[in-house]
Amino acid sequence: MNGAAARSWERLVLDCRLIRLEARVLLETASGRRREWLIAHGDEAADEASAERFESLARRRLAGEPLAYLVGAREFAGRRFAATPAVLVPRPETETLVAFALANAPANGCVIDLGTGSGAIAITLACERKDLRIVATDRCEDALAVARRNAGALCAGALESGRLSLRRGDWWSCVGEDERFDLVVSNPPYVADDDPCLREGDLRFEPRGALAAGARGLDALSAIVDGAAPHVAPGGWIALEHGHEQGEAVRALLSAGWRGVATLPDEAARPRITCARPFL
Ligand SMILES: C[S@@+](CC[C@H](N)C(=O)[O-])C[C@H]1O[C@@H](n2cnc3c(N)ncnc32)[C@H](O)[C@@H]1O
Incomplete structure (x- = not known):
């Protein structure tokens, strides 16, 4: 022994x-x-x-390997999500975005979650609101495989019926020209490429494509906002998670063509979600 x-x-x-x-x-x-x-x-x-x-x-x-990768799972919004190194470990602050979505998605509405990763946002919405139709996208096939596995475990009926669908593509590229959503949600990558935090702690082990987004960390947020207008239904919403110092920059991205632009705090009172509605 x-x-x-x-x-x-x-x-x-x-x-x-x-x-x-x-x-x-x-x-x-x-x-x-x-x-x-x-x-x-x-x-x-x-x-x-x-x-x-x-x-x-x-x-x-x-x-430094994240605990979630070592045990293969992380709890998010009260449910256990499988997590592998192909996906960002779901964070508690993202639950604020989910709470916003639950409060603002209209009955029988359509929602799109861009950059779904483990599926944490989309699957939580599918579980909590059986009336919603939800599209979840990611450009990474390995991430979508994790999302599919989580959907199978947590809301298999939604997946089988097509109420929840998973698509692969670069932001809006997998969305039809005529498709409109009552709510667009995304927790995209938003860390600046040269941010030292990418070389520290747990972040070293998470997929860079889920974290880094250009010189100011705004490339993904900017691409999502640029393509959003034709896909948000009249009276709908776009709600984006971002870094706590990016609120002003994200509001600036939404300064033309959007109304009611506001940045909301997360549970720790840090400004982490910016939402807006189309003018129409
Ligand atoms: C910060 S993670 C968020 C994952 C999950 N939504 C969450 O909140 O835990 C961002 C996700 O966006 C995806 N992504 C990055 N660039 C993308 C792109 N150009 N098009 C679609 N998805 C992208 C990444 O693969 C990653 O899964």
């Missing part, structure tokens, strides 16, 4: 240098046992295979 296997479940948690909560989550993944069991049996010796798996996961986490 090696040193790791001789240790108790609780000793593995205490010795690994991770914060306790993360260590416990990784131990669940490594052992296949529930947290309650691991705590109740904390003094018992861990089996060798679980201990080795745990120590390997803990090393990767200490090197």
